[in-house]
Amino acid sequence: MRVKQIKAIALLTFKQALGGKAVYGIILGAFFCSAITIGLAGFFMHDIDKVAIDFTLSFISFCSLILLFFVGANLILNDINKKTIYFILSKPFSRQEYIIGKLAGLIFFCTTGIIIFSIAGFITIIIIKYMYSAYFKDFIWSLFFTAIYAHILMVALLNSIILFFSTITFNSFLILISSITTYIVGQTIEEIYFYIKNQTSIIPLSYFVENTINAMYYIAPNLALFDLKTNAAHCIPISKTYILSITFYAVTYIILITTASCIIFSKRDLP
Secondary structure (H helix, E strand, O other): OOHHHHHHHHHHHHHHHHOOHHHHHHHHHHHHHHHHHHHHHOOOHHHHHHHHHHHHHHHHHHHHHHHHHHHHOOHHHHHHHOOHHHHHHHOOOOHHHHHHHHHHHHHHHHHHHHHHHHHHHHHHHHHHHHHOHHHOOOOOHHHHHHHHHHHHHHHHHHHHHHHHHHHHOOOHHHHHHHHHHHHHHHHHHHHHHHHHHHHOOOOOOOHHHHHHHHHHHHHOOOHHHHOOHHHHHHOOOOOHHHHHHHHHHHHHHHHHHHHHHHHHHHOOOOO
């Protein structure tokens, strides 16, 4: 694989993603959400710092996920509909380079979006902190930015999953549903797994159900690991070891799922 070709496809993907008008609507929506946070902050005087930080990080998360699912679900399909993929693959580009370039472009695009949303969030916190400075004595900026970094890792991981589903089917609806389902499972699987494990002594499960849950726990990405909003809002310290571990987890998962995507796409017949 050649880095030059991957960069070219990544840049093309980034430009294509920027071309959608809805993208700018989502970005404007993020600043609108920031304004709402400032307006609502005064209603929670006792916990204004915690509420403001939690709301801000939640809006960053929500807007970036909408951006990801909106763009990612049509990533390869748009290339097929516009015949772009046939033009690219007729040039000296391998299918593996195409997939990796698409992933790199999508990650770059989503990260850029998160940075923009984070700037809006940063301004929001600055304004609220100025208005209610007495409530922000324990606030730690490093925890706020660490939570954003963890969210970027999660979105990058979701990028690889969306791309994986895009190589299995060219139906944008199925890609979207599969990706959202994976996100929901990834956010809840750890709680469900341990809850069921604790309940099996009271309510025995069938062999099939128990093994299905076990398989989902080890195969599905544990996205709850990347949710550090509570730490940022309540000033709970995050160790460097934990940050390194979730970084390693995300990178490893992305490599594995992207490898699978390359293998599947290399053997697929294009419509």
